[in-house]
Amino acid sequence: xxxxxxxxxxxxxxxxxxxxxxxxxxxxxxxxxxxxxxxxxxxxxxxxxxxxxxxxxxxxxxxxxxxxxxxxxxxxxxxxxxxxxxxxxxxxxxxxxxxxxxxxxxxxxxxxxxxxxxxxxxxxxxxxxxxxxxxxxxxxxxxxxxxxxxxxxxxxxxxxxxxxxxxxxxxxxxxxxxxxxxxxxxxxxxxxxxxxxxxxxxxxxxxxxxxxxxxxxxxxxxxxxxxxxxxxxxxxxxxxxxxxxxxxxxxxxxxxxxxxxxxxxxxxxxxxxxxxxxxxxxxxxxxxxxxxxxxxxxxxxxxxxxxxxxxxxxxxxxxxxxxxxxxx
Amino acid sequence: xxxxxxxxxxxxxxxxxxxxxxxxxxxxxxxxxxxxxxxxxxxxxxxxxxxxxxxxxxxxxxxxxxxxxxxxxxxxxxxxxxxxxxxxxxxxxxxxxxxxxxxxxxxxxxxxxxxxxxxxxxxxxxxxxxxxxxxxxxxxxxxxxxxxxxxxxxxxxxxxxxxxxxxxxxxxxxxxxxxxxxxxxxxxxxxxxxxxxxxxxxxxxxxxxxxxxxxxxxxxxxxxxxxxxxxxxxxxxxxxxxxxxxxxxxxxxxxxxxxxxxxxxxxxxxxxxxxxxxxxxxxxxxxxxxxxxxxxxxxxxxxxxxxxxxxxxxxxxxxxxxxxxxxx
DNA sequence: TATATCTATGAAAACGATTTCAATTCGGAG
DNA sequence: CTCCGAATTGAAATCGTTTTCATAGATATA
Numbered sequence: 001x002x003x004x005x006x007x008x009x010x011x012x013x014x015x016x017x018x019x020x021x022x023x024x025x026x027x028x029x030x031x032x033x034x035x036x037x038x039x040x041x042x043x044x045x046x047x048x049x050x051x052x053x054x055x056x057x058x059x060x061x062x063x064x065x066x067x068x069x070x071x072x073x074x075x076x077x078x079x080x081x082x083x084x085x086x087x088x089x090x091x092x093x094x095x096x097x098x099x100x101x102x103x104x105x106x107x108x109x110x111x112x113x114x115x116x117x118x119x120x121x122x123x124x125x126x127x128x129x130x131x132x133x134x135x136x137x138x139x140x141x142x143x144x145x146x147x148x149x150x151x152x153x154x155x156x157x158x159x160x161x162x163x164x165x166x167x168x169x170x171x172x173x174x175x176x177x178x179x180x181x182x183x184x185x186x187x188x189x190x191x192x193x194x195x196x197x198x199x200x201x202x203x204x205x206x207x208x209x210x211x212x213x214x215x216x217x218x219x220x221x222x223x224x225x226x227x228x229x230x231x232x233x234x235x236x237x238x239x240x241x242x243x244x245x246x247x248x249x250x251x252x253x254x255x256x257x258x259x260x261x262x263x264x265x266x267x268x269x270x271x272x273x274x275x276x277x278x279x280x281x282x283x284x285x286x287x288x289x290x291x292x293x294x295x296x297x298x299x300x301x302x303x304x305x306x307x308x309x310x311x312x313x314x315x316x317x318x319x320x321x322x323x324x325x326x327x328x
Numbered sequence: 329x330x331x332x333x334x335x336x337x338x339x340x341x342x343x344x345x346x347x348x349x350x351x352x353x354x355x356x357x358x359x360x361x362x363x364x365x366x367x368x369x370x371x372x373x374x375x376x377x378x379x380x381x382x383x384x385x386x387x388x389x390x391x392x393x394x395x396x397x398x399x400x401x402x403x404x405x406x407x408x409x410x411x412x413x414x415x416x417x418x419x420x421x422x423x424x425x426x427x428x429x430x431x432x433x434x435x436x437x438x439x440x441x442x443x444x445x446x447x448x449x450x451x452x453x454x455x456x457x458x459x460x461x462x463x464x465x466x467x468x469x470x471x472x473x474x475x476x477x478x479x480x481x482x483x484x485x486x487x488x489x490x491x492x493x494x495x496x497x498x499x500x501x502x503x504x505x506x507x508x509x510x511x512x513x514x515x516x517x518x519x520x521x522x523x524x525x526x527x528x529x530x531x532x533x534x535x536x537x538x539x540x541x542x543x544x545x546x547x548x549x550x551x552x553x554x555x556x557x558x559x560x561x562x563x564x565x566x567x568x569x570x571x572x573x574x575x576x577x578x579x580x581x582x583x584x585x586x587x588x589x590x591x592x593x594x595x596x597x598x599x600x601x602x603x604x605x606x607x608x609x610x611x612x613x614x615x616x617x618x619x620x621x622x623x624x625x626x627x628x629x630x631x632x633x634x635x636x637x638x639x640x641x642x643x644x645x646x647x648x649x650x651x652x653x654x655x656x
Numbered sequence: 657t658a659t660a661t662c663t664a665t666g667a668a669a670a671c672g673a674t675t676t677c678a679a680t681t682c683g684g685a686g
Numbered sequence: 687c688t689c690c691g692a693a694t695t696g697a698a699a700t701c702g703t704t705t706t707c708a709t710a711g712a713t714a715t716a
Binding site for chain 2 (some may be wrong): 044045046047048049050051057066068069070073075076077080081089090091092093094108111112113218247250251267274277278281290324
C-alpha cells in the first residue's frame with residue numbers, strides 16, 4: 001500500500017495525504033476522508049522513501065566496547081530506554097575494546113546515515129577527540145571525558161580517592177593498587193590518581209605505591225594479585241580499579257591463605273550486584289551507569305532537536321555513592 | 329557526491345557505475361576509470377536510495393526482554409557478533425518482559441523494513457506463535473521452543489532433571505522448588521517438569537513438591553525462600569529456576585541460620601559468573617547463551633540468503649554442562 | 657555470408673515519499 | 687462589484703539508486 005494508492009482510494013491527491021501526515025493546510029473534509037482510508041487500509045509510510053526524500057532519519061548508532069558486561073549493559077539499557085521513548089531506533093555495534101574499531105564502527109554508522117551517535121569510549125586519544133569533534137552529526141561520549149565533545153562520565157577520581165581514604169582510615173599502611181592500562185583515561189588514569197591523592201593525604205609516598213596492571217576480567221585480576229603478593233608479601237590492603245578485578249584479587253588472597261578482611265582490606269569500584277553476595281561483601285562505590293546512558297541519550301536528543309547553528313559542548317560528571325561493606 | 333556526479337566525473341553513465349558496484353557486464357577500461365574516480369572521491373552509495381529501489385536491507389531487528397541481564401546480554405553479544413561479521417546491522421528493542429511489548433516491538437521493526445528479526449522470548453503463547461509464523465520476513469526465536477517458527481533454545485528440562493538427581497543422590501529427601509511463572513514455557517514449565525521427573529526417579533511424590541514463585545530478581549528469590557522456610561521449616565534442599573533466584577535463596581537461608589551446604593543444598597541454573605565466587609560456590613548448569621545467540625543469528629542469515637520458495641522450520645536445542653560446586 | 661546469440665552501453669523508468677509551484681477558491685476590505 | 691491575500695489543492699519535480707529496454711557491435715553458429 002503506497003501513498004499513491006491510498007490517495008486514489010480516498011479520492012485525493014498524494015500531496016494531500018502527505019500534508020495530512022505532516023500537518024500541512026488541509027480542509028476538514030479531506031482530513032476525514034484520508035483518516036478513514038488510513039484507518040481502513042492500515043497504511044504506513046515507507047521509511048526508506050522518507051529518508052531518501054527528507055535526508056533525515058531517526059536512527060541512532062551506539063558503539064560499545066562489548067555487550068556482555070554489567071556496566072556497559074546498564075549504560076546501554078539506559079540509553080536505549082530514553083531513545084526509544086523519544087521515538088528513535090538504536091543500532092548497536094561492538095568495538096571489542098579496540099580503539100581503532102571504535103572509529104571504524106562510527107564510520108560505518110555514518111554511511112548508514114544515522115542521525116547521531118553515542119560512543120562508550122575506552123580511551124581518549126587526540127585522534128578520537130578530533131574524529132568525534134569533526135563528525136558532521138551530533139555525538140555524545142559516555143565513560144570518558146572528551147574536552148571538545150559532549151560527554152557524560154563518572155567521578156572516577158573522587159570515587160578512588162574516597163575509597164582510599166576509607167581504607168587508610170582503618171589503619172592500613174601498606175596498600176597496593178591493581179589498575180588498568182593508562183590508555184584508558186577514566187579507569188586507567190583518573191582512578192589511579194585518586195588513589196595516589198588519597199595516599200598523600202595520609203602522608204604516604206604515592207610514588208612508592210605498588211601497582212599491577214590488569215584487564216577488565218576477573219581472571220586477570222587474580223593474576224595481578226598473585227604478582228603483587230609475590231613482590232609485596234606484607235601488603236595489607238588492595239585497591240582495585242574495578243569490582244571484577246577485586247573479585248579476582250580476593251580469590252588470589254584467599255588462595256594465599258590471607259584472611260579477609262582481617263589480614264587484608266579489599267575495595268573495588270562500580271558496585272556490581274555481586275558485591276553484596278560474595279564473602280566478604282565488597283566495599284565499592286556505586287556508579288550510576290544506567291543514569292549515564294540515559295543522560296547521554298537526553299543530551300543527544302537535545303542536540304538533534306536543537307536548530308541552533310552552533311552547538312554547545314556540554315559535559316556532565318555523575319556523582320557516586322560509597323557502599324561500605326565488610327571487605328575492609 | 330552522488331552516483332550521477334561520480335559518473336560524469338568518470339565520463340560514463342550512472343548505469344555503468346551501478347554495474348561496476350553490483351557486478352554487471354562492463355569493459356575493463358570503464359571498470360578502471362570508475363575505480364579511479366571512486367578512489368579519488370571516496371564515493372559511498374546512498375543506503376536510503378538503495379533500499380528504496382531494491383526493497384531490501386541488511387537491517388536485523390533484535391527484541392530482548394531487557395539488556396542488563398547476564399544471560400540476555402550474552403545472547404545478544406553472540407547474535408551481534410555473527411550478524412555484524414556477516415555484514416548486517418542490528419537494531420535493538422527492549423520488551424521489558426512484557427509479551428505484548430514483544431509483539432509491538434516486532435511490529436515497529438516491520439515498519440522500519442528490517443530484513444529479519446530475532447526474538448528473545450519470555451513466553452510462548454498461541455498468539456506469539458501465530459504472529460511470528462505469519463511474519464512476512466524471516467524470524468528466529470531464542471530461549472523458547474516455538475513449534476512453527478525457527479528457534480534455538482536450551483535443554484531446560486534436562487538441566488533441571490540432572491540437577492535434581494544430583495541433589496537427591498546426596499541423600500536429600502525434602503526438596504523445595506523456586507520457579508517462575510508458568511507463562512514462561514522454558515524457564516517456568518520445562519525446568520519445573522525436569523525437577524518433578526527427577527523426584528519421581530527417586531520415588532518421591534512430585535505432586536507434593538513445595539513450590540514458590542519468583543521473578544528473575546535476586547530479591548524476589550529471597551522473598552520466595554522466606555515463604556518456603558515459613559511453610560516447610562524442615563526443607564533440606566532448594567532447587568532454583570535461575571542462579572539469581574538461588575543467590576537470593578542462599579541469602580535468606582543464611583539469614584535464617586541454616587548452614588550451607590550442611591543443612592540445605594542449593595542449586596541454580598544458568599552458571600552465572602558469580603557462581604564461582606559466592607560462598608558456598610553455587611552448583612549450577614552452564615547454558616551456552618552466547619552460542620545460542622550466535623546460532624540464532626546463523627539460522628537467520630541462512631534464511632535470509634536462501635532463495636528456496638519454502639523455508640524449513642529448524643529447531644536447535646543446545647546442551648548444557650553440569651557445574652558441580654560446593655553448594656550441595 | 658547470413659543469422660542468431662552474446663556483451664557492452666546509456667537513456668529512461670521505476671521505487672515511494674516530500675516539496676515546490678502554480679492554479680483555484682474563498683473571504684473580506686475598499 | 688472589484689481586488690487582494692490567504693487557504694486549499696493537485697501536477698510535477700526531486701531525492702539517489704537499480705533495472706528494464708533498446709541499440710549497437712562483436713562473436714559464434716549454420
